[in-house]
Each structure stands twice: as structure tokens, then as C-alpha cells.
Amino acid sequence: MRFFKYIAIGFVMGMTLYKSEAVSWFRIYEMFHFQSFHMFGIILTAIAIGIVGEQLIKRFHLKNIKGEELYVPPKAPTYKRYIFGGIIFGLGWAMAGICPGPMFILLGAGYTVLAVFLASAMFGTFVYGLLRDKLPH
Amino acid sequence: MLELWESFRAFISHQPWPWWVGGGMIALVMFTLMFFGKEFGISANLRAMCAAEGAGRFADFFNYDWQRDGWNLMVALGAMFGGYMTAHYFGGPEGNIAHVSPATVASLRELGFNYEVGKVPLVPEFYSWESLLTLRGFIIIVGGGFLIGFGARYAGGCTSGHAISGISSLQVPSLVAVTGFFIGGLIMTYFIFPFLFQL
Numbered sequence A: 001m002r003f004f005k006y007i008a009i010g011f012v013m014g015m016t017l018y019k020s021e022a023v024s025w026f027r028i029y030e031m032f033h034f035q036s037f038h039m040f041g042i043i044l045t046a047i048a049i050g051i052v053g054e055q056l057i058k059r060f061h062l063k064n065i066k067g068e069e070l071y072v073p074p075k076a077p078t079y080k081r082y083i084f085g086g087i088i089f090g091l092g093w094a095m096a097g098i099c100p101g102p103m104f105i106l107l108g109a110g111y112t113v114l115a116v117f118l119a120s121a122m123f124g125t126f127v128y129g130l131l132r133d134k135l136p137h
Numbered sequence B: 001m002l003e004l005w006e007s008f009r010a011f012i013s014h015q016p017w018p019w020w021v022g023g024g025m026i027a028l029v030m031f032t033l034m035f036f037g038k039e040f041g042i043s044a045n046l047r048a049m050c051a052a053e054g055a056g057r058f059a060d061f062f063n064y065d066w067q068r069d070g071w072n073l074m075v076a077l078g079a080m081f082g083g084y085m086t087a088h089y090f091g092g093p094e095g096n097i098a099h100v101s102p103a104t105v106a107s108l109r110e111l112g113f114n115y116e117v118g119k120v121p122l123v124p125e126f127y128s129w130e131s132l133l134t135l136r137g138f139i140i141i142v143g144g145g146f147l148i149g150f151g152a153r154y155a156g157g158c159t160s161g162h163a164i165s166g167i168s169s170l171q172v173p174s175l176v177a178v179t180g181f182f183i184g185g186l187i188m189t190y191f192i193f194p195f196l197f198q199l
Helices: A002-019 A027-030 A039-059 A080-096 A100-109 A114-134 B001-014 B019-035 B046-053 B066-091 B104-110 B137-153 B160-170 B172-196
Strands: none
Touching: A002 A100, A002 B019, A027 A039, A027 A080, A027 B066, A027 B104, A027 B137, A027 B172, A039 A114, A039 B019, A080 B137, A080 B160, A100 A114, A100 B046, A100 B066, A100 B137, A100 B160, A114 B046, A114 B137, B019 B160, B046 B066, B046 B137, B066 B104, B137 B172
């Protein structure tokens, strides 16, 4: 039962990305051609609300349900992993037109071939785990 | 009561939801997770799923208490359920259509997609089992999956963790990662697609 709320949160996310067409390969294609504001609007709205919300959280020291101060854990202050990893992710994002959220959403929507995509994504993560010590971070 | 449900359903089914609704709902999802003491990041599930399958025997990266991320797997499960319900009960009035701009329909022709404006499907035909057996379909499904799984972990996050959650908390590393996403995406779109879609 304690997991129910997370299923509900995922449900809302799934419905939102589906209905706003962010799960569509064609929308991602359009975004990388800068031919519509739609995808940028989605991302920028989320970021704008996110920035304002997090400033308010800091200002008023809002707490989470466990009574701890709300915050997003800081990312490690290096750069290589973000640029190299980011480029690799971007290549996949544009090619497949789906990122990890839509991968689960479309799998659920009945595009069962995405089970292969998911297995391949797990394999990619696995290979990263194997090579991690050899890659520049 | 039934009438109320039907009008609610028609309201929800309208597609596309405007970008500000989409963006607002995603921010809501992020803040709800933060309120429960969690961090928004879907791709972390891939690491947990590898760990659950015993990948820890091969790489220390997977030796961690993945069961503590069980909540995140539930978010992914919920996303699948959301996809199922939306596709089956809240589909758009004209069917599963991506309402891309006429300019996009025109440039899709260069890749060999001959769609009319307003008739572009939400999900391309190459997401099918038959297409998996073609070279292009195989590259997109298997190769795309690999790049996403590898890149997301290398970069320490994907669209949700970096572009939304990371930039919202004004983290420079996330801005760098998203810049990388766009460099990679533009290389793929402009330099690799012309070859990939000749296959």
C-alpha cells in the first residue's frame, strides 16, 4: 500500500507525457528541427515552475513528509561525464525519439517491441557499469 | 453521473494537451516526489533492474541496495499503467496522432515519411516486431536503447533527472548534460538520419 502513491505519481506522469505527445518520435524530431515551440514549452514550463518552487522551498525552509528540509542532492562538480554521457544520451534520444520515461509509457500502451528496447537500455547501463573505471568522468 | 464522466473523459482526451499543462504536470510530479523525500529520475530504474538481475557479480557499480529504489520502480510501473489507460480509454478524438507542425511534415518527406498534415501517427511504424527484423528497425530499437541506457548512466541522469530536476535546482552539471543532450541530438538529426533513413 505504501507503494500505491508512487504508482499514482507514475500514472500521472505517463498520462501527461502521452497526452502532451512528448512520447512521440515525431515530436522529438520536430524539437531537434526547432520547428515548433511545443516540446520546448513543456520542458521550459516544468523548469520555470521548478525554479520558482525550489526558491520558495529554500526561502521558507519547507520540509518533506519525514520532516527533513527539501532539496535536490547536488550532482558531482565534474564536467567530462556530463558532456560525453550527455552527447551519447542525446544521440539515442534523437534516434529512438524516446527517453526512459516514454520507454515505460509506450511499453504499457501496447508497443510490446519496446521490451527489446528496454532490454537493450538495461544492457547499455550494464556495459557502463563494466567500463565505469576506464571512462573519463 | 455517466454524463459527467463522459464530459470529463472528453476533456482529458483532447490532444495534444497544451505545453503549459504538460510542463506544469511534470513539475507537479517532481515536487510530489520531493515531498515524499525522493528524487525525480526515471533512468535510475535501469541500474536497479540490472542490480536486481544480479549484475553486481560483474561490476561493483551494481552492488548497492537497489531495493531502496523500489519506489522508483513503482513510478515506472505507474507510467506503464498510465500509458495503457491513456492509449485505451483516453485516446485523442482523431486517434493516435502527433500534431506536429506543417514544417515538420515537410521535412519528414525528405526522410521518406509521406504523411499529410494532421495525419502523422503518435508512434512511428518502425516500432513493431516486423521492423525489428529490418536493418533500420534493429539499429533504432536495439542501438537506440543501448545509447540511452549507456548515456543516461554515464551522464548521471536523463531528461527527468537533469533537464527537469537538475536545472530546476540551478545545477551547472545538469545544464552541461542537457547541452550534451542537444549536441548529440542535433548530430543524430542532421548528420546521421540522412544515412539511417536510406537503409
